[in-house]
Amino acid sequence: MERQSWQYLLPLLFPLAVLLYLYQFLGSNSSSPEPMQCGENSVVYSVKPDESCWAIASERGVTVADLMKLNPHMDCEVLKVGEMICVPSVE
Numbered sequence: 001m002e003r004q005s006w007q008y009l010l011p012l013l014f015p016l017a018v019l020l021y022l023y024q025f026l027g028s029n030s031s032s033p034e035p036m037q038c039g040e041n042s043v044v045y046s047v048k049p050d051e052s053c054w055a056i057a058s059e060r061g062v063t064v065a066d067l068m069k070l071n072p073h074m075d076c077e078v079l080k081v082g083e084m085i086c087v088p089s090v091e
Contacts, residue, residue: 038086042070045087047079060088 036044045056053076057067068074070086 036084036086038070041089042086043089045085047081047083047085049081051079051081052076053079056085056087060090062088 038044047056053064053067053074057064060067064076067085067087068076070088074083074085
């Protein structure tokens, strides 16, 4: 009896299922991330669509350099929507 072409792929499905299981349950971190904490006189800010470091800094009345001091690992070239950063609090 001739096998269907899809039946040749069956031996590959088991290793694929095992890899997916390992990734899902062993590779991912099950604990929730710690909430971001900013220093004194600053608050957590979520980046909005089409915002840049310059726009955020300008809105807060600070320089981009000041913003970078609060967020040393922030990359202004690849600022993502929803990214959480620290900004000076506005009083």
